[in-house]
Structures are given as C-alpha cells and as structure tokens.
Amino acid sequence: MIKSKSNNRPHAKKLKTIALSIFLAVVVWFMVMSLTDPDITTTISNLPVRFTGESALREKALAVTGRSSIPPLSIVITGKRSDLMSNIDGIYVQVDLSEINAEGEYNMEGTVSVPGNRIKVEKEKYGDIPVKIEPLAAKEIAVSIKQSGSLKDKLVESVVTSPKITIMGAESEIDKVSGAVATVDISEMDTDNVIEAPYLLTDESGALINENETLESARSNVEITNTIYDTATLPVRIELSEELRGAYILKANSSTVTPATVTVGVKEGVSVESVAARINKPDVGDGDEYALVAVPGVYIPPENRMVKAKADIARKESIQLELPVRLDNVPDGLSASAEGNVVIIVSGEAGMVNNETVTASVDLAGLSKGTHTLPVVISGENVSAEGYYTVNVNIE
Secondary structure, X not given: OHHHHHHHHHHHHXXXXXXXXXXXXXXXXXXXXXXXXXXXXXXXXXXXXEEEOHHHHHHOOEEEEOHHHOOOOEEEEEEEHHHHHHHHHHOEEEEEOOOOOOOEEEEEOOEXXXXXXXXXXXXXXXXXXXXXXXXXXXXXXXXXXXXXXXXXXXXXXXXXXXXXXXXXXXHHHHOOOOEEEEEEEOOOOOOOEEEEEEOEEEOOOOOEOOOOOOOEEOOOEEEEEEXXXXXXXXXXXXXXXXXXXXXXXEOHHHOEEEOOEEEEEEOOOOOOOOEEEEEOOOOOOOOEEEEEOOOOOEEOXXXXXXXXXXXXXXXXXXXXEEEOEEEEOOOOOOOEEEOOOEEEEEEEEOOOOOOOOOEEEEEOOOOOOEEEEEEOEEEOOOOEEOOOOEEEEEEO
C-alpha cells in the first residue's frame, strides 16, 4: 500500500504542470490577439452605391442613370482589424428608389450597409446623393456580322437567322445605339454549321458602346448560319433590269464596269460564268455604283458587292424589216438559194435600225443537197430579233 501511494505523486504533479501550461497558453493567446488584432478607426473612401427599388421603377417605365456622376462617398468606421480586412468589400451605401414616380433629378438619402455588428460607423462624410431618373424607351436594331480568321481558298457566308432585336433602356442611352455586331471566327470551320454568338452594341459610327447603365434585351445571343464556298474569280457584266429592257437597250461595246472581275464563293456543283451588275435607271452617271446580283449557289462577299458602272443606254425601237438572207459556208461544189427574203421584227437603238444596219444570214456548213429549213441569224450593232425566224434553203 505504501509503495502504490508513492508512485501516484509524480503523476499528479504532471497533471498540474499540464493544466498550468494550458492556462498560460490561453493567457498568452489573448495577449497576442489584443496586440495583433487591435481595434482601429479608419476612413473608407469611394464607397459604392447600390440602388434598391429599380424593378419598381421599371414597372413605372422609368430608369436610373448618371451613376458615374455621383460624387465620391466616404465614411469613418471602427472595428477589429481582421473584421475590417475581411468585410471591406461588403460596405456600401444603399439608396431606395421605390417611392419615385416621375422622371427628373432627385437628391436622395443613403443608408450605410455594414456586414455583421462588429463594425461601427463613426461618421458619414457625404450629404444627399444626386440621382437622375429617365423614361424608358425601346428600339429595334439590326445585328450585323464581323468575321475573324480566314480559310484557304474558301469563303464563308455568315447570316443571322433573326437579325432584328429589341433593346430597352433609358432614353438617353437608347438614342446612342444604332446597331449591334456579332463576331464569328471562321478559321477552324470545315463544314456548314449553325452557331449561337453574343453581340455588342454599336453607335452611329459603328464604334462599340463599352459602357451603359440600363440597356437590356430579351436575347443576349443570336443564331448564325455559316455556309462554306469555294473561291472563284468571275467577270462582271452589265445588264438592264426587266423594267428598262422594255424601253431601252444597253450598248455593250461602249459600256464599262469597274472592277472587271470579282472574287466570289461558288458552291460545289454550281456552274456560273459571270456575275451581273443590274442597271435599274436610264439616267446612269459616269461611274455610278450598283450592287451585283446574287444567284443561287453563289456568294458575293459584302466587300465585293458594289461595282462602278458606266452604262451607255439608248431608247429602244422595234421595226419590221424585210431582209435578204445571206448564205454562209456553202458546201464546196454545190450551190444554194433561199426561198425569198425574210420578214422580221427587230429591236435596237432608236433611229439606227434599218436595212443597212441589220443583216440576216443562215449557216450551211455540213449540209448536203436538198431543201433545208434553217434558223435565221440576225446581226447588227445593238440589235436583236423579236421572235424566232426560219427560211427554206435549197442546196443543189
């Protein structure tokens, strides 16, 4: 019994030492915390302003603007250093707009919002907060496309499925918006595709509008269809519109177009020899601009779509003529004769269509003896036959 009691004394002494150490550690911890995390008082400048009640404003067809014109706001606060450091971004001035019912300029009271209850606001260094309220407006704008990148020997046609979008916002901001642009990267495309792409608002000069406070739209993206074409360089021809062809002729030999060729996209399997600049008015100036006419399977890039044309256009008249038929390429050793003259209706430049400026002929190449009914070829500068004419030719 005496031996056992003697063995417990060191153990009890050890427990007392541990308890004392823990107590001293706690004391030291509190001392360190009081030294390293003291209460401090500081000034916070350029406080952000957050508005409440904006949805209520929208229901009244109003919006708040001029946020960037609000003067700097600052406050003096006191709190533990650690609390200030961890909550500094959560301190702001709140302004309630829900009671505003009309457009105009207002001076509003603000309320400082501080996270938790361990930070105390000592002083507010600002007065009333100026707020501008504007009526809401809406505008329909078109989304255009800007391509980035390129494909070797290929052109890509990018088309917005629904190019019209409606934006809404404060009247002053709506007035600055003229359109929108969506950028499409074509450098990695290998097949036709349909994609969704965001758009950015642009002003009247086409520059991006990088800042706005109130503008919004029901759609943030647009659907774009991309079609890939093989590149081809084609000559440009001039033609008259259907309306003009009834009363005018184009004097092709004295008409010019610049550029004479353009680079276009042609779908695989489509055969096309030229593209047309269509003239739609008789009083063409020297170098007026005209849009090239799109045809199925051919894509004309926007930058190549306009050409300058100098078209020589004259009044058209139609006249009935009786012409002898010239026999071309009579077979060797044979003779040929046409059964009389051919009566035709021919159109051309007014005052320039007559028996001296128009000829009729048939081609006898490769024909044998006998009577042949052959098509008549009408020739002459800026003339054309109205109808299809034939003549009987006897070859002996």
